[in-house]
Amino acid sequence: MSSWTARLRETYLRNLPPEKLLPDSQPAYMESAIYVFGALTIGALFTIIASGVILALKGPTWWHTSDIGHFFNSVHLWAVELFFFFMVIHLWGKFWMSAWRGGRSRVWMSGTICFLVAIPTAFTGYLSQQNFDSQWIATQGKDGMNALGVGSFFNVLNFGQMYSYHVVLLPAAIMAIVGLHLLLVRRHGIVPPIPLADLAATVTEPKA
Amino acid sequence: MRLRLPRLSNAELNDAARHYDGPTRPYDIVKEVCIASAAVVLLVLALAFVFSSPDESPSTIAQWSRQMPADFVTTALSELDGQSETANYGPPYNNGPTNNGTYYDGTNFQQHIWFIHIEKWLGVTHPIDAAQAYVLAPLRTIPDDPAVQSALKAYLAAPAKEQNAWTTAYGNALNKAAAANGSLTVPAGAYGPVGTMMSSLLALAQSGGLDGDLLANKQFYQTDYTAPLLFLEDGSALTDRATAQHLLGTQWGMMNETGSYPGQVWLWLYTFWYQVKPIGTSPNADILAGTIMGVLSLALLLIPFIPGVRSIPRVIPIYKLIWRDYYRDHPAG
Amino acid sequence: MAAIINLNHPAHYVHWHFFQMSVANITVIVLMFVVFAIVLWLRAPGTRRARAERKT
Numbered sequence: 001m002s003s004w005t006a007r008l009r010e011t012y013l014r015n016l017p018p019e020k021l022l023p024d025s026q027p028a029y030m031e032s033a034i035y036v037f038g039a040l041t042i043g044a045l046f047t048i049i050a051s052g053v054i055l056a057l058k059g060p061t062w063w064h065t066s067d068i069g070h071f072f073n074s075v076h077l078w079a080v081e082l083f084f085f086f087m088v089i090h091l092w093g094k095f096w097m098s099a100w101r102g103g104r105s106r107v108w109m110s111g112t113i114c115f116l117v118a119i120p121t122a123f124t125g126y127l128s129q130q131n132f133d134s135q136w137i138a139t140q141g142k143d144g145m146n147a148l149g150v151g152s153f154f155n156v157l158n159f160g161q162m163y164s165y166h167v168v169l170l171p172a173a174i175m176a177i178v179g180l181h182l183l184l185v186r187r188h189g190i191v192p193p194i195p196l197a198d199l200a201a202t203v204t205e206p207k208a
Numbered sequence: 209m210r211l212r213l214p215r216l217s218n219a220e221l222n223d224a225a226r227h228y229d230g231p232t233r234p235y236d237i238v239k240e241v242c243i244a245s246a247a248v249v250l251l252v253l254a255l256a257f258v259f260s261s262p263d264e265s266p267s268t269i270a271q272w273s274r275q276m277p278a279d280f281v282t283t284a285l286s287e288l289d290g291q292s293e294t295a296n297y298g299p300p301y302n303n304g305p306t307n308n309g310t311y312y313d314g315t316n317f318q319q320h321i322w323f324i325h326i327e328k329w330l331g332v333t334h335p336i337d338a339a340q341a342y343v344l345a346p347l348r349t350i351p352d353d354p355a356v357q358s359a360l361k362a363y364l365a366a367p368a369k370e371q372n373a374w375t376t377a378y379g380n381a382l383n384k385a386a387a388a389n390g391s392l393t394v395p396a397g398a399y400g401p402v403g404t405m406m407s408s409l410l411a412l413a414q415s416g417g418l419d420g421d422l423l424a425n426k427q428f429y430q431t432d433y434t435a436p437l438l439f440l441e442d443g444s445a446l447t448d449r450a451t452a453q454h455l456l457g458t459q460w461g462m463m464n465e466t467g468s469y470p471g472q473v474w475l476w477l478y479t480f481w482y483q484v485k486p487i488g489t490s491p492n493a494d495i496l497a498g499t500i501m502g503v504l505s506l507a508l509l510l511i512p513f514i515p516g517v518r519s520i521p522r523v524i525p526i527y528k529l530i531w532r533d534y535y536r537d538h539p540a541g
Numbered sequence: 542m543a544a545i546i547n548l549n550h551p552a553h554y555v556h557w558h559f560f561q562m563s564v565a566n567i568t569v570i571v572l573m574f575v576v577f578a579i580v581l582w583l584r585a586p587g588t589r590r591a592r593a594e595r596k597t
Contacts, residue, residue, distance in 0.1 A: 022237060022238070023235065023237060024234060024235060024236065024237075025232040025233060025234055025235050026232060026233060026235035026237075027228050027230065027231075027232055028230065028231040028232055028233050028534065028537075029230075029531055029533075029534035030235075030585070030588075031531075031533045031534070031584050031585060031588040032529075032530045032531070032580070032581065032583070032584065032585060033580045033583035033584060033585045033586075034530055034580050034581065035585050036240075036244065036580075036585055036586070037580070039240055039241050039244035039245075040244050040247070040248055042241060042244065042245070043241070043244040043245035043246075043247065043248035043249070044248050044252075046245050046248075046249075047245070047248055047249050047252050063263070064263060070260065070261065070263065071256060071257075071260075073261050073263075074255075074256035074257075074259070074260045074261035075252055075253065075256045077256075077261045078252045078255040078256050078259070078261075079248075079252045081255075081470060081473075081569070082248060082251065082252060082255075084473065084474050085569065085572075085573060085576075086248075088474070088573060089573060089576060089577050089580070092577055093530070093577075093580075095511070095520075095521060096521045096524075096526040096527055096530070097521065097527055097530060098221075098518070098521040098522060098527070100511065100512035100518070101221055101222050101224075101225035102222050102223075102224070102225025102226040102227075103222065103225075103226055104225075104512075105512035105513070108511065108512050109509055109510075109512070112505075112508050112509045112511075113509065116505055116508075116509070119474060119475070122472060122474075123472075126472070129263075130266065131263050131264055131265060131266050132264040132265060132266050132267060132446075132449060132466065133262065133264060133465065133466050134266075135266050135267060135437060135440065135446060136446055136449075136450050136455055138433075138437055139437055139438070139440070139441040139446060140455075140457065140461075140462075143494050144494040144497070144498055146299075146300060146319075146327055146494075147319040147326075147327060147492070147494035147495040147498060148326065148494070148495060148498045148499075149326035149327060149329070149330050151300055151327075152299075152300045152330045152331075152333040152334075153333075155334060155432070155434060157432070157433055157434040157437045157438070158431065158432040158433065158434060159431045159432070159433050160431025160432065161431070161432075163431070189228060191225055192224070192225050192228045192230075193527065193530075193531040193534050193535070194221070194521075194522060194525075194527050194531075195216065195221075195224050196535060196539070197215060197216060198214050198215055198216045198221065198522055199214075199215065199525065233588075257544075257545065258544065258545045258546050259544055259545075259546055259548055260543075260544030260547075260548075262548070262549060452551070453551070453552075454552060454554060454561075454563065459561060460560075460561055460562060463562075463566060464552070464563055464566070465563075465565070466549075467548050467549045467550060467551070467552065468548040468549075468550055468551070468552040468553070468563065468564070468565055469548050469552075469565055470563070470565040470566050470568070470569045471563070471565070471566060473566050473569050473570060476566075476570075483559050483560075484559075526581065529581045529582065530581060533584075
């Protein structure tokens, strides 16, 4: 039986040779500013994680009693707002480019999963604030969770559980999904333009 | 109306997109990510410096009982006689309304969609006996107060019918109670031991003892705020604050934040269904909205495979703007 | 540390039939559409210089 390590290495090198993983050229059709929004989303994610690490270093109550802590809470909050802002514009751009073409459906799907997982990640963050907002979100959110059967396992009224999800489990999931998304983008390359031949001559419908 | 219909088949479109052998230009991916990150960090720092972030202090049971003593006692009474939302909630907290002291299956009020009663199927996973948790157990912890302990004993020894008569009479009297400076004066009446129990519970709450009792009732270290939060929600303390801040479900509250800050804007479509009849007014609103959003999320995920939807970008060619330079340089396509 | 622009006051809301949204949220959403529209017209940084170099 051949080595698992060798097979893994060969699969990796076949799919992601170094010049694909870290290219120093890009297709000439990538001229629009819309292409910048993936990188802006990543930048926002770095900021969220960095500010999140600082908040985690001092514990969940620090920001209520320290001006510097409150500032880092503000950084974390605005980074989240920008993360969703840039990610959704990135999604719109990719939709209107029909970016799933040419075998890139997994790229689209991993990006969508990233968006869908970011929502509960943000939700658990709001639940972890330990202020009136988190009290309200918890007591209201519990009804939705319970109705869907999720409340039995995911108790939004349990601060400790929500904090664990927010600081460990969901960021790990996000980073894994974003990592997969980026590797798939590098593997498949950026989708080429839709051929002009796709646009038929105009078809005029009879006026009503 | 003029329609531009896609000419290539889906297979042809995909084949054309698999590989690109055309012209390239030099590109520094690491530099781009660094510059983009630096730009975002600067923007975030500016926003944080200019606008800061909200931090409305939480409501406590002590505050609630001091500022709204009548509401507190009314809520505590509803926990005792099984009329509160928590007492009637059903799974995962309990089996629903009591019926002369025995629990019966509360399927009537749990949410369901079609034949799917998932709340009921998953059962009670976080048991809360409202009367015990919020009234009887805390009163038992009050030290050196023989009047409270004998009131408790008298209440527990009475038949359910008599207990109901006392709590109903006290509830009616609460409508005529006078509240001033945190104290509550209830007109005299035939309430049995309930009057003593409620006034002692109010004093315990106002001293801060109930906040601690509800949190640390099982173990010293505790991070599960289920009991105190459900109690607060059963009253008006949280709802009054939420109404003022436009956080109610009927106010598109899910996407709002306290103060004038932007909230969770990405929840717009989730909260939208709660504003729309018959979903928003249905007793099954949560499971209906959740199911709709689950279906739509799945559809978003599977766009590459949904005929028609996946062709929208080809029929509305915004892509001609994005790649206009490429098309000008390569008119053959 | 007080914010330069204090947003800790009741929000202003836009009401239209059953639709109601805070000015802050509407601002974010409108900004997203505006930025998307602008970005469709703009070129990415560095591409204009690359075009000029290719022509010379």
